[in-house]
Amino acid sequence: MKPWLTLMCAGVLLVGCGKQEQPPEPVRPVLSVVVQPQLQARLGRFAGVIEARYESTLGFRVGGRIARRWLDVGAQVKAGDTLATLDPTDQQNQLRAAEGDLARVQAQWINAQSDARRQQQLYDRGVGAQAQLDIAQTNLKTAGATLEQARSSVSQARDQLGYTTLRSDHAAVITAWQAEAGQTVTAGQAVVKLARPDVKEAVIDLPIGIAEQLAPDLTFTVASQLNPAVNTTATLRELEPKADATTRTRRARLTLASTPETFHLGTAVSVTLSSQVSPRSELPASALLERDGKTQVWVVEPQQKTVALRDVTLIDRNEDRIVVSSGVQPGERVVIAGVNSLKPGQQVTFDEDAQ
Structure with a gap:
């Protein structure tokens, strides 16, 4: 074989065995977000x-049948306004009875007072006995004590009659009624709930x-x-x-x-x-790439518009987001879609305004 033919064949073989150049990676469009610092954690x-x-629940201080509710839920009341009333018949009867007892005791006290004065005059003239004077003075003291007791009974009966009217003790709003007109309630039973709107x-x-x-x-x-x-x-x-x-x-x-x-x-x-x-940053969960036990994200190099893998430290995650404490800096752009199909150094395109 001629020498030049041998050299030609060898050249053909070398060209056939050489590696072909790999085509460049295509430029990929990506979705991305800019890392924002997070100084507060939302729980x-x-x-x-x-x-x-301030709320209060009021009730009558005496028992009885509710005769009327004067206001409805939502009404604004002032101190002293009437909220509800009981049928006062029983309390009125008790007051009349107490007043009758007081009139009787007052008459007895007047008689005892006159008798004690008369016995004192007789004793002073020397015609009265000491024993009679002592008895008259004792009866006067007893009548005085009975009179005070009767007066207290009348005062108590008047109070009981006054308790049949339920009044607000401060400016408030009625938020609930817990008893209806016609219902019989006991002393202290919850009737109305008031709230102070201030x-x-x-x-x-x-x-x-x-x-x-x-x-x-x-x-x-x-x-x-x-x-x-x-x-x-x-x-x-x-x-x-x-x-x-x-x-x-x-x-x-x-x-x-x-x-x-x-x-x-x-x-x-x-x-x-x-x-x-x-300091920490919150990113969409789709930005996370997990390989070989590492947690990484793709960070975009803004000048070259290429991507690089960056290890990050996770401190919290759920289905929608991840929270990282290190690995990315505020202002950097992180890819949030298609992270499994990127390669280091690959060029990408992105919308500057995409968030």
Whole structure:
């Protein structure tokens, strides 16, 4: 074989055995978000209601049949306003009987007073006996004591008659009636519930797990459910020590920093719990890539528009989000879709305004 033919064949073989150049990775469009620092941790959002801080339940101080309810639920009352009345027949009879006893005892006391004066005059002239004078003075003292007792009975009977009228002892709003007209009630039985509208607070039911971990620096944000723009902050005033056996929640009462005008009694509110935390960032759960026991995310290099894997430390996660404490910095852009199909150094395109 000629030498030049041999060289040609060898060249053909070398070209045939050489590796072909790999085509560049295609530029992939991705969805991404910019990392935002999180200095407060949200512990949840709960439904609540605006209630009066001070509430009282009133009842009659005597028993009887309710003759009339003068006001309905929602009515505003002032101190001394009549709320309900009992049938006063029994108390009126008791008062008349006490007044009759008082008149009789007063007559006896007048007689005893006249007799004691007469016996004293006779004794002073030397014609009366000491024993008769002593008896007259003793009868006068007894009649005086009986008179005081009768007067007390009349006063008590008048009080009993006055107790047949149930009055408000402070300005309030009627929130509930627990007895109806015609119903017979006993002394002290709950009849009407009043709430003072001047001091209001938010009331929510918290799960046991959250209630037991409330930090002293916890911040509550209370917003109207109908208009979230109307809101205020609040602090924890009271946490019931015992959980509800049915709902497994504990009731919390919050003192409002300010009370918006639209926060009427019974207003439905949304209460958000947040607490100061160490710097961290929250990302969609779709951004997380888990390989070989590592938790990673794709970070976009803004100048070259390429992606690189970054190890991150998870401190919380659920189906929708992850919370990382390290691995990414505020302002960096992280890929949140298609993370399993990217390669290190691959060029990507993204919308600058996508969040």
